Amino acid sequence: MPFTIAIDGPAASGKGTLARALATHFGFAHLDTGLLYRAVGAMGGDPIDAAQRLQPSDLQRSDLRSAEAGQAASRVAAIPEVRAALLEFQRRFAATEPGAVLDGRDIGTVICPDAEVKLYVTASDTIRARRRALELGADEAQMLRELRERDARDAVRDVAPMKPAADAVTLDTSDMSIDDAIAKAVEIVERVRA
Numbered sequence: 001m002p003f004t005i006a007i008d009g010p011a012a013s014g015k016g017t018l019a020r021a022l023a024t025h026f027g028f029a030h031l032d033t034g035l036l037y038r039a040v041g042a043m044g045g046d047p048i049d050a051a052q053r054l055q056p057s058d059l060q061r062s063d064l065r066s067a068e069a070g071q072a073a074s075r076v077a078a079i080p081e082v083r084a085a086l087l088e089f090q091r092r093f094a095a096t097e098p099g100a101v102l103d104g105r106d107i108g109t110v111i112c113p114d115a116e117v118k119l120y121v122t123a124s125d126t127i128r129a130r131r132r133a134l135e136l137g138a139d140e141a142q143m144l145r146e147l148r149e150r151d152a153r154d155a156v157r158d159v160a161p162m163k164p165a166a167d168a169v170t171l172d173t174s175d176m177s178i179d180d181a182i183a184k185a186v187e188i189v190e191r192v193r194a
């Protein structure tokens with residue numbers, strides 16, 4: 001039986017950091033599902049067509065981490081046909097790996113509703129903006145506006161909106177160092193695996 005860890009939460013809350021650390025700690029495979037939407041947004045043209053033609057090599061583009069790519073991702077992510085085109089790949093990843101960590105917005109609610117562990121990672125928007133500004137070398141106030149706009153769009157869309165699954169454990173990392181957050185996440189997973 002595969003063991004799946006679902007990690008959701010708003011932009012720059014620390015999902016990817018925790019997902020990578022958990023994958024390393026437990027020897028699991030990791031899928032950053034945001035990259036799929038970022039790649040579709042960056043491909044240009046008709047987003048539905050882009051999602052249907054998406055190849056693993058499209059995820060290797062070097063421009064996917066930018067704030068602009070994040071905004072473009074959030075716009076194409078609201079299109080139901082784009083989400084439908086990406087769903088099977090994500091589910092298959094979780095089902096075929098003996099242990100898998102997926103991070104995104106709808107992993108615990110839509111992609112892997114039966115995941116053994118569901119984390120909803122949050123932090124205050126000002127702290128998230130500061131972290132992302134530091135990461136990208138960008139202006140903090142601009143990052144705050146960008147994150148708020150993207151979170152609002154992700155939370156209100158009709159299909160697979162960003163929200164915690166009913167059975168998710170919320171981890172607020174506002175006052176946690178990266179090491180503290182990783183230790184807490186490992187502890188939550190270990191409690192389930194025991």
Ligand SMILES: Nc1ncnc2c1ncn2[C@@H]1O[C@H](COP(=O)(O)OP(=O)(O)O)[C@@H](O)[C@H]1O
Nearest residue numbers: 011012013014015016017131135173176177178
């Ligand atoms: N607990 C934390 N304390 C300080 N910085 C953090 C923490 N968690 C993550 N970061 C940093 O914040 C930025 C965003 O984290 P990331 O894991 O990419 O978030 P997400 O995947 O949710 O967008 C990265 O630069 C990361 O190193």
Ligand SMILES: Nc1ccn([C@@H]2O[C@H](COP(=O)(O)OP(=O)(O)O)[C@@H](O)[C@H]2O)c(=O)n1
Nearest residue numbers: 011012033034035037073074077104105106
């Ligand atoms: N499972 C997912 C993952 C990302 N996304 C969309 O893709 C965008 C980029 O996601 P991301 O996880 O790479 O963004 P960050 O949280 O790293 O800033 C999000 O703002 C969402 O609109 C989604 O809708 N569903």
